[in-house]
Amino acid sequence: QLSATYYDKSCPNALSIIKSEIKKVLSNEPRMGASILRLHFHDCFAQGCDGSLLLDGSSGEKTAGPNSHSARGFKTIDAIKSQLEAACSGVVSCADILTVAARDSVVQLGGPTWTVPLGRRDSTTSNKIAANANIPSPTSTLSNLSSLFQAQGLSTKDMVALSGAHTIGQARCTVIRNRIYNDADIDSAYAKSLQSNCPSDKSGNRNLSPLEDVSPTVFDNNYYKELTKKKGLLHSDQELFNGGSTDSLVTTYSNDENTFFKDFAAAMVKMGNISPLTGSNGEIRKNCRKAN
Numbered sequence: 651q652l653s654a655t656y657y658d659k660s661c662p663n664a665l666s667i668i669k670s671e672i673k674k675v676l677s678n679e680p681r682m683g684a685s686i687l688r689l690h691f692h693d694c695f696a697q698g699c700d701g702s703l704l705l706d707g708s709s710g711e712k713t714a715g716p717n718s719h720s721a722r723g724f725k726t727i728d729a730i731k732s733q734l735e736a737a738c739s740g741v742v743s744c745a746d747i748l749t750v751a752a753r754d755s756v757v758q759l760g761g762p763t764w765t766v767p768l769g770r771r772d773s774t775t776s777n778k779i780a781a782n783a784n785i786p787s788p789t790s791t792l793s794n795l796s797s798l799f800q801a802q803g804l805s806t807k808d809m810v811a812l813s814g815a816h817t818i819g820q821a822r823c824t825v826i827r828n829r830i831y832n833d834a835d836i837d838s839a840y841a842k843s844l845q846s847n848c849p850s851d852k853s854g855n856r857n858l859s860p861l862e863d864v865s866p867t868v869f870d871n872n873y874y875k876e877l878t879k880k881k882g883l884l885h886s887d888q889e890l891f892n893g894g895s896t897d898s899l900v901t902t903y904s905n906d907e908n909t910f911f912k913d914f915a916a917a918m919v920k921m922g923n924i925s926p927l928t929g930s931n932g933e934i935r936k937n938c939r940k941a942n
């Protein structure tokens with residue numbers, strides 16, 4: 651019931667407003683594209699793509715473990731929302747803004763494009779428990795990852811393709827420390843080079859390292875090339891190429907960027923369609939941070 655032409659009559663400039671704000675923000679700070687893409691993923695995995703992650707409040711998704719110290723980009727979404735409220739008040743949902751902004755971020759950083767189905771409405775509630783239960787952790791095994799994606803209606807192939815999002819962006823020392831000091835399936839020179847910015851003594855928890863260090867602001871297939879060299883940054887990244895059932899798909903994507911782009915785009919549409927609110931469910935929030 652979502653439709654690519656949903657705002658064509660009610661807010662004809664909606665898509666161009668979102669695109670130009672993303673272009674402006676990313677030209678100052680390319681990493682913001684990664685941060686917005688991650689927000690969309692985390693929104694969809696907790697009670698569907700309903701903008702629930704954007705709601706402020708002490709029991710909301712923003713306060714869940716996977717978000718509380720690392721989710722960023724909320725001000726960028728606010729800036730887009732205020733332009734859309736000025737252009738067509740009460741029409742474009744926060745959930746749709748996030749979905750389109752994620753696509754535009756990928757395009758702006760050199761990745762594939764796709765058509766985004768629209769018409770999601772916004773939730774009035776946000777649930778930290780759902781975020782903690784459903785968003786995968788960086789210590790996950792391959793089987794943990796597959797089951798969490800399966801629970802959302804996404805296949806293991808979708809999971810491997812969507813993980814290619816880690817070709818952009820950064821992660822904090824605290825989520826990689828165990829891997830770079832204790833994992834066996836990591837290139838030793840790579841592990842050593844990460845240790846200087848992430849000491850074993852629990853200092854520097856917030857220091858950042860690129861998820862893919864060859865071209866961390868370009869959306870390409872280098873993430874998979876690095877996995878085949880045991881240079882996955884997160885334990886969960888390397889699980890995709892560690893002698894298991896997904897090795898062959900990682901190899902395919904590492905050799906064939908077009909196939910990765912095609913599968914990534916298809917999986918993003920699937921992820922964006924997780925349990926949308928439509929019809930008279932939910933609302934169009936005026937402020938993405940609070941229910942009307």
Ligand code: HEM
Nearest residue numbers: 684685688691720786787788812815819820821822825886
């Ligand atoms: C497969 C399971 C996944 C796990 C375990 C995972 C975990 C993580 C972790 C731990 C970080 C670093 C955050 C921090 O510093 O604490 C991160 C960053 C990121 N994730 Fe994932 N992620 C997964 C899948 C995805 C998917 C499906 C997407 C999007 C389609 C995505 C997009 C990103 C991006 C772009 C960043 C960098 C954000 C920034 O620089 O602000 N991740 N992820």
